[in-house]
Amino acid sequence: MSNETATRQRGSHESLFVPREARIIHTSQTTATEKHFTLQLADGSTLDYVPGQILEVGVMGYGEIPIGLASSPTRRYGFEIVVRTVGRVSTAINSKDVGDSLWIRGPLGHGFDLDALRGQNVLIVAGGIGICPTRSLIQYVADRREEFGRFVLFYGARDPMQLLFPEDRGVWRAAYGIEYHETVDRADVSWTGNVGVITTLFKTTHLEQDTRVVICGPPVMFEFVIHELDAIGIPRENIYVDLERRMKCGVGKCGHCQINDKYCCIDGPVFTYSEIQALEEAI
Amino acid sequence: MSAFYLEESDFSPFLEAVIHEKRVIGPVAKRKKFVYAPLETADDLRLDFDVTILPPKKIFFPPAQDIVRFEGSQVADCIGPIDTVLLGVHFYDVKGIDQTDLVFRECNADWNYLAQREATTIVASNIQAIAPRAFWDSVGTQVQAKGHDAFLTKVDAGYVLVTRTPKGDALIRYGNFREATTEQVESAVQINAEVMGKCPERLDYSSDEISAKVRDSFDHQKMWDELAEDCFSCGSCNTVCPTCYCFDVRDEWNLDQDSGTRTRYWDSCLTREFARITQPGGMSENFRERHSSRFRHRFMRKTTYLNDKLGGPACIGCGRCSSACTANIASPVRVITAIMEWSS
Numbered sequence: 001m002s003n004e005t006a007t008r009q010r011g012s013h014e015s016l017f018v019p020r021e022a023r024i025i026h027t028s029q030t031t032a033t034e035k036h037f038t039l040q041l042a043d044g045s046t047l048d049y050v051p052g053q054i055l056e057v058g059v060m061g062y063g064e065i066p067i068g069l070a071s072s073p074t075r076r077y078g079f080e081i082v083v084r085t086v087g088r089v090s091t092a093i094n095s096k097d098v099g100d101s102l103w104i105r106g107p108l109g110h111g112f113d114l115d116a117l118r119g120q121n122v123l124i125v126a127g128g129i130g131i132c133p134t135r136s137l138i139q140y141v142a143d144r145r146e147e148f149g150r151f152v153l154f155y156g157a158r159d160p161m162q163l164l165f166p167e168d169r170g171v172w173r174a175a176y177g178i179e180y181h182e183t184v185d186r187a188d189v190s191w192t193g194n195v196g197v198i199t200t201l202f203k204t205t206h207l208e209q210d211t212r213v214v215i216c217g218p219p220v221m222f223e224f225v226i227h228e229l230d231a232i233g234i235p236r237e238n239i240y241v242d243l244e245r246r247m248k249c250g251v252g253k254c255g256h257c258q259i260n261d262k263y264c265c266i267d268g269p270v271f272t273y274s275e276i277q278a279l280e281e282a283i
Numbered sequence: 284m285s286a287f288y289l290e291e292s293d294f295s296p297f298l299e300a301v302i303h304e305k306r307v308i309g310p311v312a313k314r315k316k317f318v319y320a321p322l323e324t325a326d327d328l329r330l331d332f333d334v335t336i337l338p339p340k341k342i343f344f345p346p347a348q349d350i351v352r353f354e355g356s357q358v359a360d361c362i363g364p365i366d367t368v369l370l371g372v373h374f375y376d377v378k379g380i381d382q383t384d385l386v387f388r389e390c391n392a393d394w395n396y397l398a399q400r401e402a403t404t405i406v407a408s409n410i411q412a413i414a415p416r417a418f419w420d421s422v423g424t425q426v427q428a429k430g431h432d433a434f435l436t437k438v439d440a441g442y443v444l445v446t447r448t449p450k451g452d453a454l455i456r457y458g459n460f461r462e463a464t465t466e467q468v469e470s471a472v473q474i475n476a477e478v479m480g481k482c483p484e485r486l487d488y489s490s491d492e493i494s495a496k497v498r499d500s501f502d503h504q505k506m507w508d509e510l511a512e513d514c515f516s517c518g519s520c521n522t523v524c525p526t527c528y529c530f531d532v533r534d535e536w537n538l539d540q541d542s543g544t545r546t547r548y549w550d551s552c553l554t555r556e557f558a559r560i561t562q563p564g565g566m567s568e569n570f571r572e573r574h575s576s577r578f579r580h581r582f583m584r585k586t587t588y589l590n591d592k593l594g595g596p597a598c599i600g601c602g603r604c605s606s607a608c609t610a611n612i613a614s615p616v617r618v619i620t621a622i623m624e625w626s627s
Contacts, residue, residue, distance in 0.1 A: 013394050015360035017350040017532075017545065060353040061543050063534045086561045101356065219568055245570065246560045248532045248547075251391040255529030255550070256557060258580075259570075261588040266390055280501050 016251045019058060019103035025078055027097055030164050033085045034129070035094045036070070039102060040078040047079050051136035052111030052242060052270040055104045056250045057081060062092035066247040066265070068133025069107065074143040082132040082164065108250040109265050112137050112214065112240060120212045121149040125225050127156050127198050127217025131164050133242055133269075134216045138172070145177050152179040152205060156198035156217075159186045179205060202228045209233045215273075216242035226273065239273035286463035286471075287455060290441045297458025298325035301368055304457075308342055309371040310335055319369075330371050330437060334414035334601055338525030339376050340383050342369055343400045346549050350395050350532070354542035361544070362394050364402035368454070370435070371408045375419035375599040377428035379525030380405065382593055384430055386528055389592075395547075404450040407431040409471070410478045416602030418484040418616050425490065426595035436471035443471035482600070484616045488623050490596050494587040497622055501579070506625050510618055511578035513610035518551025520581065520604035520613040526597045527551075552584070553577050582618055 021042035028036045041047060049069055058064030065087075071080035085094045096102060122141060126134040141148050153172060157163045163182065172180040181201045183194040194200065198221060211234055215225050222241060229239060245257035245264040257264035260279040262271075289297060301307050307322045310332040317332035319339050337346075349361040372380070380400075387396040407428065433451030436443045443463050446452045463471075486493070500506060521527045531550040536543035550557065557577065558570040571577045585598045598615050605614035612618075 013362070013398065015350065015362055015395060016391050016393055017395065018358055018360045019351070021356060021358075058534075060351075060358065060545070061534050061536050063532065063545075103358065218562075244560065246558055248530065248550075251393070252389075253387065253391070253393055253528070253530070254532070254547070255552065256531075258552075258584075260583070261592070 016249070016253075017105070019056070019060075019064070019105045021101045022104045024096055024098050024100050024102065030082060031162060034082055034164060035085070036080065036082045036164075037093075037096075037102070038071075038078050038080050039104070042101065046076065047073075047107065049073050049079070049107035050111035050114065051140045052109075052133060053107035054109050054133075054247075054250065054265070054269055055081065055106035056108065056247075057083070057093060058089060058103045059092040059096065060103055063089040064103075064105070064248075064250075065089045065093075066108075066250055068136065068242070068269070070132040070135045072136050072139030072143060074140055082129070084129055105250060109269050110267065112242075112270050114140070117141075117212050118147050119149065121151075121208055121210060122214070123152045123154070123207060123211050124214045125154045125198060125217070125221075127221040128158065128162065129164075130216035130218070130221075130242065131155055131157075134214060135165065135168065137214060138168075142171075142175065142178060150179070150208070150211075151177060152181070152207065152211075154181050154183075154198055154201045156183045156185070156201070159184050160188050160191045181205065197224070199224050199228050202232075207232050207234070209235075210238070212238050212240070214240045214242065214270075219244075235274075236277060237272050237274040240270055241273055241276065243269050243271060243276075245269075285446050285452065286468045287444045287446070287460040288441055288463040288467050289444060289458055289460050293459040294442055295325040297460075298322070298328065298370075300457040301370075301454065306365050306367045308339075308367060308369050322370075328371060330408050330435075331411045332371070333412040334373070334417065334603060335376075336603075337523060338379055338601070338603065339369060339372050340380060340525055340528075342367065342403060343380075343396050344383060344387070344528065344530075344549075347546055348395060348548075349544045349546050351545035352542075353545070360395075362398045364398040367399070367403040368406065369403050370406040372405055372431065373410050373419075373601075374407055374428040375417075375601050376525055377405065377407050377431045378423065378426060378599045379601070381426075381428065381430045382526045382597060382599075383528050385593065404433075404454065405431040406444075406451070406454070407434045409434075409436040409475050411437060413478070413481055413483065414602050414606070416484055416605035416614065416616075417482045417600060418486055418602060419600035420479045420482045421486045422598055422600035422615070423490055423595035426593070436474055438467060438470045438474060441467075443467050445471070484602065484605070484614070486600075486616055486619060488619070490586075490590065493596070493619055493623065494590050497582060497586045497619070500622050500625065501583070503625065504575070506622065507575040507579045508573075510612070510621060511575040513612050514553065514574045514578050515609055516553050516555055516574050516577065517609055518553045519607040519609060521551035521553055522549060523603035523607045525599055525601060525603070526585070529557075552580055582615075582622075585615065586619065 022039040026038035056064040187195045247257045248254040252263045252266035309328045310317045387393040432448040433446045529550045530547040589597045
């Protein structure tokens with residue numbers, strides 16, 4: 001509902017589509033195709049959001065794409081996104097640098113249900129670029145560690161070159177209170193860690209049945225992870241999935257992200273698995 | 284609600300007076316068909332139209348609508364409603380407008396649509412000619428048209444105008460209207476009642492029966508493959524549909540290469556790209572790759588997905604898709620009847 005509130009605050013007759021200017025204050029080229037941006041709103045205001053919410057991020061003249069926020073609202077210096085160069089808009093975004101601006105709308109949609117996660121054991125399963133939107137929640141839990149139970153993090157990528165956030169991973173590995181496990185589908189000569197798809201990590205640790213689970217990754221990953229969670233006996237209403245769809249408007253109008261009668265952009269992108277398991281074409 | 288009567292000879296002066304002050308859009312002839320277009324004179328109006336090529340939603344949600352204007356680091360909205368009278372809308376198209384009103388208003392109010400909608404007075408009119416593929420008298424019959432400000436019925440020697448809102452009442456001052464007699468009102472009611480049951484095509488099932496059966500048929504892949512076999516994925520059915528509201532958004536620069544517009548364009552869920560996302564390495568994921576999946580999605584949307592929200596199906600029986608389909612397979616009557624009679 002936060003997106004509705006934002007609309008109301010902006011005035012009742014205002015356009016849903018006029019973006020806000022956000023200045024790039026830091027960038028790093030994370031991989032050959034992924035660029036990590038730290039942004040601040042040009043008008044000096046703070047972006048209020050919930051982990052798991054998305055932004056429409058664009059360059060005027062090129063267009064907008066939906067991107068999950070990759071930082072936690074507990075860190076107030078600005079907000080972060082990671083953009084993978086795949087098409088025309090993402091290429092335009094990734095050609096921008098410190099001092100340039102991007103144009104954003106949001107936060108949009110429903111993020112993670114923090115109240116449902118508080119006080120609980122939490123497992124996050126992130127595959128590939130799915131680490132970016134979940135990083136928002138990872139940081140949040142890390143910053144408010146005492147509010148959550150056991151915190152287990154699984155992160156998998158195709159190969160070591162594709163693993164994002166090397167500094168974060170160093171922190172996660174060393175941090176007291178984060179049980180961090182990572183894997184790659186294919187190792188290279190330097191790799192000494194686990195090799196195998198992300199589900200192989202389930203063998204490395206015991207998980208309690210009352211664990212709350214967050215899954216984000218490529219569509220093909222979901223059913224294999226759900227299969228593992230079923231085997232543990234984790235109820236499906238305690239499983240949260242962060243879905244990706246084609247989106248144009250981000251405000252529940254344009255129809256591109258429809259899954260049955262739901263819109264990924266306003267009803268999601270975070271859904272409980274029990275909410276969507278009966279919806280055809282969801283996963 | 285008040286009922287007025289206007290003599291035949293007073294109709295053109297009335298309309299000219301409105302045209303003088305406001306933009307008036309109504310059905311006009313375009314070769315052998317009809318389209319909604321601004322009226323230059325009262326003579327342009329063709330209330331004897333059967334159906335228009337595009338539905339009247341285009342007044343509020345045009346096929347291409349600028350939504351943001353940009354110049355350097357300045358951005359601005361493009362909301363600029365024009366005081367408009369939309370005259371000559373058949374009741375089924377009012378139902379279509381009711382649906383787009385709802386979807387553009389709910390959750391996040393979209394003023395790119397709503398501003399023009401609020402600046403428009405809608406005058407519905409009685410059906411004087413029936414389109415060859417119409418079935419509006421047998422679909423969603425539990426849903427009543429409600430978005431019009433007045434309803435105009437051609438009776439023997441003139442017109443009965445029943446106003447329903449202050450916007451409708453405001454039209455009275457433009458013409459030599461007088462209060463309608465009981466006989467005139469009854470005559471209008473009779474004329475509107477007589478047209479029901481005369482559509483050339485017919486759905487023989489209730490909306491609830493259709494919704495349940497179509498929903499249950501989701502996994503009948505063979506059936507959907509057969510129904511969609513000749514589909515070109517051209518999206519013509521979407522383009523002419525009064526209840527379709529999906530759009531694409533594209534940016535364009537002006538010649539100066541600095542300023543430009545962000546524009547939304549009608550989009551079609553039947554086209555291959557609609558639900559495709561790009562992935563690295565030239566890969567992509569298409570959530571509805573098969574043309575039969577996209578065909579099925581359209582019928583799910585029209586007959587069942589939105590019914591709870593809309594109070595009935597997202598189909599008003601205008602028959603535009605049936606006429607527009609290049610392969611002649613999009614007819615809701617054909618498809619729904621086949622699904623209802625399907626035994627696997």
